Amino acid sequence: MLTEISAGRAFAPGHITGFFEIHDDPDPRRKGSTGCGIVINGGIDTVVTGYTENTEIILDGIPARAETTRSVIEQLVDFPVRVECTSSIPVGCGFGASAAGALSTAYALNDAFSLGMTSNQIVETVHIAEVINGSGMGDVEGQYFGGMPIRRSPGCPPHGVLDRVPTPSFNVHCIVLGELSTGSVLSDPVIMKEVNSAGRSALLALLSRPTVENFMHLSKQFTLKCGLASDRVMDAIEAVDSAGGMASQAMLGETVFACSANDAEEDIVEVLSTFGKVTTYRVTSSYQHP
Template identity: 55%
Template sequence: MQVRKRSARAFAPAHITGFFCIHDHEDPRKKGSTGCGIVLDGGVVTTVTSAEELEETQIILNGEQVGGHTTRTVVNMLTNSPLLVESVANIPIGCGFGASAAGALSTAYALNDALSLDLTSAKLIETAHIADVVNRSGLGDVIAQSYGGAVIRTAPGAPEYGKVDWIPVASKEVLCLTLGELDTGSVISDPDFAWRITSMGKGAMKRLMISPTFETFMQCSRDFALGTGLASDTIIDAIEAVESAGGMASQAMLGESVFAIAEPERRDAVIEKLSEFGQPLAYHLNNCRAGLL
């Protein structure tokens, strides 16, 4: 007998962190980060299909079967049934765009609908957050992707504990340049980096809250990238090149990527400078958030 399949589709946007502080806790619901970042219109679309003929859950990313540890944790937390999880990402993977969190969060929403679990958004967000932190693939992306915009994370953790505020900002183009991957887990588990990140992050947060504008966010992010020592020589060169063309730029945390903004009259000059290092990608900052499609 052919097994009837139930499926659902959901989207979760990319999130670029500009600066952050690490907040460790034995309870993964309370573990996370504070800081500020931006949510983009690019992201991950995931289709979840109930597939009882499979022996175990299969996770497909951009047409290829992957381990998908963060996404798999979400599945295991919500069901014992085997699923086919198919994600399509139009953002770079492992480069500071919150792709692991977006995959996990979109999976949670689609799985909930496909299996009629009738869970609230808070529970789905909590599940994705726990999966992200226990797999050390991220700390604060999930909560930001759940709200959209320029998100200030003022308290760490899942919805019951985490709190957010926003920088009021109109939709704007964000130019991105990916130079390579960076292992989030190895950085946040390094005691020296963790201390510098939290120290610099606290200072950046104080500056931002005194003057909560998008320009301040960009300046604080730039100073954070350089001050923590996370920015490589190539990242620094790319940031300085953007600034020489009249734009503002910083590093996507945590990734070997640059994100930049420019006034319309300086856009072409900024793209030309970024193109010296690779192929720029264009997204938009807006108020899109995770949810069903």
């Protein structure tokens, strides 16, 4: 019979990357990415409970392998736990779900078992798990920082350096057209050479003019240069542009995200709905207009 010993709960938000550059390093704490993205109010809510039998990870009611989350558990505790994750973002589609699941699990473990970890220590643990499992290279830092995080140098704290694009909160509208394997892209040297060159240029251009509009423009240019977008993704991006909005591809996923700098939000949603189901999230920024 299973015996419950403790429980903890935590939430981690999703993170959509617009462009990035990978930085390799033998030290997983220094290995990672630079670039920019947006942190959304959808994410993964996790409940951790301690039991006396095998570790279980449940995602939306279904048993999951969740290698990154499992690595986090193995780093933090030496006994079996039950992890129940509920997601309000798509998994495997460029929303940083792997990092969100692992980050919320780490916070929940810290809460449940009084591990005494600081936030930086938790982020380091999750970052290492992401890098080792090839499921991400910078989402967790963005999720921890919030708003529109700019990853100026790679790795987890204290190695990674982050900044933000200052902006009031705004809506981002998304459609998911399929999945794109992060691991398959990161392991292709030809693709990564193009990605790193484009990502480096985009970051420099953003730092010279850190606005939402410039971020969206640079993200679209990054998408075009890297050639990772399908015809359907490109059709959706161009349709949003024609409707007066701004759109790009979520990295890495077969997903389009869009926003508006004017009053074109209804037009954006209408246009996107012709390609698939539209989900709207909120980007909560680092400051508000008075």
